[in-house]
Amino acid sequence: MEEGRQAQFARLWQEHGPAIGRVIASYARPGADQADLAQDIALALWTAFPRFRGQSSEKTFLLRVAHNQAVRHALNRRVDPEVDAELADPHPRPDQQASARQEVERLFRHVRRMPLLQREILGLALENLTQAEIGEALGITPGNVAVRITRARAALRELMKEDGHE
């Protein structure tokens, strides 16, 4: 039974690793903070998985557990968004300048400045989850999800504008 669980966990981790990586990047700063959150999420998934009954897709279940754990992590290690911004490499190498990677890092830095619930809803929407799936993961109605996604998008746009990023 334990071996079956191990194999299942390994498969899920393999399949949805990048999505979990994005959850981590949207709540924790690169480095030790992200490594700690990855461990917390792995542990939460390992303990939660026996309770998966197939009422939702595996991806929805995984993202729900990962986001719940990430919110707890963020609450316990509150990081000043300004500090987060300052910790970003101020002098990137020439080959990194204006690269796509930098764009991605900047996007995640903006996301990390958003309130947690907005961050959660935006992250789930960007993972292509339907409104019904997002509502199920967050315990709110699909109608409420639509309103909150609109707000989260507007908030992110504001943050990007502040940074002179159109």
Add this chain to the structure above:
Amino acid sequence: MNDAEWLKLRELWQQERGQLPPDLQRYAQRQVRGLWRENIIFWTIIAGECAVALWLLVHARNATVKLNAWVILAVVALMSAWFVTMQRRLWPKPLEIPSEMLARFDRQLSLSQVSVWIGAGVFVAGSLSALIQGVMLRGGVGHLWLTSKLLFLQTAVALVTLALLPRWVARRARLGRKRIKTWREEIGEAS
């Protein structure tokens, strides 16, 4: 943000792959095993203490000893409440959404206050009763001198506890509620 911008954002988002440390599965398994080990050790000790206290309650003829057995049981109850709270904090419910989690923290804060007061009440009342029974009603300090000294010590601890507890409990509750309020704001529940 229009739909074209949103699509561009989604493309950018999908480019992040994350850097996951290796062997996370083994880490999770090790942690779960550690939790089981901790639980077994703790509950074995608690069961032992309970057995001793119950044995004393059933077999002891001395009222002082019986009262002290009740005090042991009160301390055991407090320790168990503390352990369970710590475990829950360390091992949160993975499917619990943040607003449910904060509501649970609020409830737990009230419950822990009540359990601290009950445990402390039993401890103080038990100590004082034991002192009265063991020393005053049974022939003074010279009678069963070791028991008397232990009783005095226990009563002193109980009185210090009684003096410090109200401020400590109130401070913990105030800090706890403040923390939960900050967390609610941080989550953005109002939005």
